[in-house]
Amino acid sequence: MGDRVHTYRTVLSWAGSTGAGYPHYDRTHSLRAEPAETGLTLASDPAFLGDPALLNPEQLLVAAASSCQMLSFLAVAARSRLDVVRYDDTTEAVMPEDDRPVRITRIDIHARVVLADTDRPRPTEERLQHLAEIAHRECFIANSLRSEVVVHPTFTWQEPDASPAGSGPPAGT
Secondary structure, rough: OOOOOOOOEEEEOOOOOOOOOHHHOOEEEEEEEOOOOEEEEEOOOOHOOOOOEEEEEEEHHHHHHHHHHHHHHHHHHHOOOOOOEEEOOOEEEEOOOOOOOOOOOOEEEEEEEEEEEOOOOOHHHHHHHHHHHHHHHOOHHHHOOOOEEEEEEEEEEEOOOOOOOOOOOOOOO
């Protein structure tokens, strides 16, 4: 990567009035991150009087950690000549209000990785876990957080007659 510096910019917009006090103002706001054309409409967490139908900043932080871990793992797998055909995860974070300053203290990423059977020998479970650890160390978002980020990967092998990758998420996810 050399001496390059990557800069990320967002543009946030809110309008309203806080004049009537904390419980009465609208928390809805918009955010863009150029060059992406798609923006987001956000609110605060419903616990802090936000709209439960909208994403909130805490969810975006968890989503960023999840996405970055997946992208890092796919890169590590590709460099290791492993054929990952599916990656799903459920990521959960906790933010205890009694631990000041209030912050997300832990993020648990429960990744389910499906690999294709190839003519190469299958890597051991230890090797797969090691690759997941490498991906975690390479995850830019996890490296940027003070929160503990823990990855819990499980690995399975695609059945020979399984449907192709990209056929949609399994039922119940």
